[in-house]
Amino acid sequence: MADEVKKKVVKKEKKAPSPKDLALDVASQQMIQRSWDMEVETIFDRAQTMKPCNIGAQGTCCKNCAQGPCRLPLPKGGIEGEDTRKGLCGATAHTIAARNFARMVAAGAAAHSDHGRGVAETFLAAARKETDDYHIKDTKKLLEIAPDFGVETTVEGKDGEILDRDIDEIAVEVGEIALGQWGQQTGDVCTVKRAPQPRYELWKKLGVVPRGIDREIVEIMHRTHIGVDQHYENIVEQCTRAAIGDGWGGSMIATDLQDVLFGCPYPLKSSANLGVMKEDHVNIVIHGHEPLLSEMIVQAAELPEMVELAKEKGARGIQLSGICCTANELLMRHGVPLCGDFLQQELAIVTGAVDAMVVDVQCIMENIANVAQCFHTKIITTNPRARIASGDTTHIEFDEHTAFEDAKKIVRTGIENFPNREKEVMIPDQKEDLIAGFSYEAVNYHLGGTFRASYTPLNDNIINGRIRGIGGVVG
Amino acid sequence: MIVLTTGCNAIACAKAGLLTPESAKVYCGPGLAEVCETVGIPPVLHMGSCVDNSRILMAATEVVKAGGLGEDISDLPAAGSAPEWMSEKAISIGHYFVTAGVYTVFGVTMPVSGSPVFENYLYNELEDIYGGMWDLEVDPVAHAQKMIAHIDKKRKALGIDKARERVLMDMADRQKLEAA
Numbered sequence: 001m002a003d004e005v006k007k008k009v010v011k012k013e014k015k016a017p018s019p020k021d022l023a024l025d026v027a028s029q030q031m032i033q034r035s036w037d038m039e040v041e042t043i044f045d046r047a048q049t050m051k052p053c054n055i056g057a058q059g060t061c062c063k064n065c066a067q068g069p070c071r072l073p074l075p076k077g078g079i080e081g082e083d084t085r086k087g088l089c090g091a092t093a094h095t096i097a098a099r100n101f102a103r104m105v106a107a108g109a110a111a112h113s114d115h116g117r118g119v120a121e122t123f124l125a126a127a128r129k130e131t132d133d134y135h136i137k138d139t140k141k142l143l144e145i146a147p148d149f150g151v152e153t154t155v156e157g158k159d160g161e162i163l164d165r166d167i168d169e170i171a172v173e174v175g176e177i178a179l180g181q182w183g184q185q186t187g188d189v190c191t192v193k194r195a196p197q198p199r200y201e202l203w204k205k206l207g208v209v210p211r212g213i214d215r216e217i218v219e220i221m222h223r224t225h226i227g228v229d230q231h232y233e234n235i236v237e238q239c240t241r242a243a244i245g246d247g248w249g250g251s252m253i254a255t256d257l258q259d260v261l262f263g264c265p266y267p268l269k270s271s272a273n274l275g276v277m278k279e280d281h282v283n284i285v286i287h288g289h290e291p292l293l294s295e296m297i298v299q300a301a302e303l304p305e306m307v308e309l310a311k312e313k314g315a316r317g318i319q320l321s322g323i324c325c326t327a328n329e330l331l332m333r334h335g336v337p338l339c340g341d342f343l344q345q346e347l348a349i350v351t352g353a354v355d356a357m358v359v360d361v362q363c364i365m366e367n368i369a370n371v372a373q374c375f376h377t378k379i380i381t382t383n384p385r386a387r388i389a390s391g392d393t394t395h396i397e398f399d400e401h402t403a404f405e406d407a408k409k410i411v412r413t414g415i416e417n418f419p420n421r422e423k424e425v426m427i428p429d430q431k432e433d434l435i436a437g438f439s440y441e442a443v444n445y446h447l448g449g450t451f452r453a454s455y456t457p458l459n460d461n462i463i464n465g466r467i468r469g470i471g472g473v474v475g
Numbered sequence: 476m477i478v479l480t481t482g483c484n485a486i487a488c489a490k491a492g493l494l495t496p497e498s499a500k501v502y503c504g505p506g507l508a509e510v511c512e513t514v515g516i517p518p519v520l521h522m523g524s525c526v527d528n529s530r531i532l533m534a535a536t537e538v539v540k541a542g543g544l545g546e547d548i549s550d551l552p553a554a555g556s557a558p559e560w561m562s563e564k565a566i567s568i569g570h571y572f573v574t575a576g577v578y579t580v581f582g583v584t585m586p587v588s589g590s591p592v593f594e595n596y597l598y599n600e601l602e603d604i605y606g607g608m609w610d611l612e613v614d615p616v617a618h619a620q621k622m623i624a625h626i627d628k629k630r631k632a633l634g635i636d637k638a639r640e641r642v643l644m645d646m647a648d649r650q651k652l653e654a655a
Contacts, residue, residue, distance in 0.1 A: 248529070255529045475557030
């Protein structure tokens with residue numbers, strides 16, 4: 001009897017995880033261990049104590065009005081016969097799950113598309129020459145995309161001859177029409193027509209071509225308010241409009257205009273993981289999602305006066321690296337190395353080597369501000385949309401009209417923080433080589449060469465079975 | 476299977492050493508390894524940030540236009556995946572992949588399991604409308620197998636599922652073909 005009780009107790013005791021149980025990546029394992037040694041809390045600790053809410057995980061918690069929140073969990077083993085679950089208003093589990101799904105689509109499409117809007121605004125400022133910091137760089141891509149925005153690239157001369165149209169004029173018109181796609185109320189978001197003809201026709205037939213990028217997102221929020229759209233199929237139809245407005249609209253326009261402003265990516269070599277940071281350099285980590293400011297930071301960090309200042313402060317130079325998609329943007333166009341992914345943002349600071357972490361929008365954990373307080377790291381927020389109340393952060397707001405000056409201020413702040421390193425620096429050795437920069441134009445070129453760029457060789461190899469198929473793996 | 480990737484998944488692939496042309500020899504089958512070596516590309520192509528998923532849509536559109544693999548994205552031997560998604564952005568991406576006609580598998584979890592009717596709508600019925608649908612598979616190997624099974628299904632529909640003998644042709648053979 002006593003033995004049995006003992007066994008039960010032993011069974012209940014949870015084995016403390018080791019870093020190897022929490023991450024596959026060796027660099028992350030080392031930094032998790034170090035965070036434990038230094039008693040710095042990270043997401044890996046919080047995930048042990050914070051377990052997901054079961055009803056939320058099922059998508060059937062509705063808090064869209066104050067009569068609830070109504071909780072409609074699916075009983076273990078499912079439901080035999082009729083499903084009679086209802087919220088106070090009568091919303092079924094299907095309606096509630098669809099509403100919650102739709103609001104995720106709305107938030108996701110809003111995040112991508114608001115990013116795109118910022119790019120379009122900067123693009124237009126550059127095209128109108130209202131800023132000295134941004135220029136129309138990739139005119140080839142501009143001429144390629146202009147027809148999709150309904151912008152002419154040629155004009156008729158006096159004698160009826162066809163002449164090239166002024167590139168600045170084209171840029172302004174593309175910028176105006178692009179920015180107009182967000183607020184458009186009727187018609188089609190213009191870039192949606194890029195889809196294969198049968199796909200576009202299917203969408204037309206179903207009536208799901210988005211009218212305007214913002215409009216479809218707003219309509220999701222309306223339809224999911226209490227007492228509006230209570231048919232899950234109809235809710236999903238609106239999700240489709242908003243999602244197409246994201247992928248074939250806001251996101252696509254963001255990519256287009258970023259390529260024209262900063263250059264279409266072509267393959268280049270770089271490296272990835274925490275080991276890209278250098279102990280004897282000022283480490284500035286750029287984190288978030290937009291390339292607008294970080295493009296300027298790349299330029300600012302290369303200025304001789306900045307490198308000189310870094311040396312004055314005792315460093316050998318400035319090492320930029322990135323986390324999340326801002327990192328990917330800079331990698332694609334400049335080969336700036338990847339410091340880490342979403343789950344490594346706190347761990348990067350735990351190295352003790354980050355002199356400044358510059359953040360813009362999306363996927364920035366509030367807790368980096370707390371982790372930074374255990375070290376000398378300065379967290380610099382830059383976007384009016386994204387401020388952090390935790391910890392002690394510095395806000396240097398980015399304005400596209402003074403972008404380069406803002407970037408210099410940020411880089412200087414990082415450099416001046418270098419002598420404040422107090423704790424021992426420990427940067428993992430891990431870094432992997434990589435080749436990135438595969439825009440669809442680059443793939444085209446790689447497969448076919450300059451004169452016969454095409455996807456035909458890829459198709460041929462799929463048809464003959466050397467390649468089984470294509471996987472788009474994201475997230 | 477050649478992989479197009481973006482976002483944090485691209486960073487994870489980079490850390491695992493999959494973004495180098497040399498990795499093709501180590502991890503890929505002989506066919507893909509040969510193509511990667513000839514063209515000089517990695518088997519996993521990093522296409523950019525998460526707004527650059529639009530590049531994947533454009534690549535798929537180009538493949539349709541290049542011909543021989545059907546008339547629409549839903550005909551292509553292709554599948555989408557977000558094995559370790561976590562943000563709401565991923566749901567929007569997933570939905571524009573699905574409605575573009577791509578079978579799209581998510582990993583980890585999907586907050587729709589409390590409504591089997593809605594779940595079935597996303598995981599099955601959408602295919603009748605768009606030729607693409609959602610799916611969830613938490614186990615990474617089974618996740619990949621589901622993508623492969625879908626690709627094989629599409630290969631079969633296109634009539635390219637049988638292994639073909641590679642025949643070296645000389646001029647005489649070609650003339651015979653042309654005469655026929």
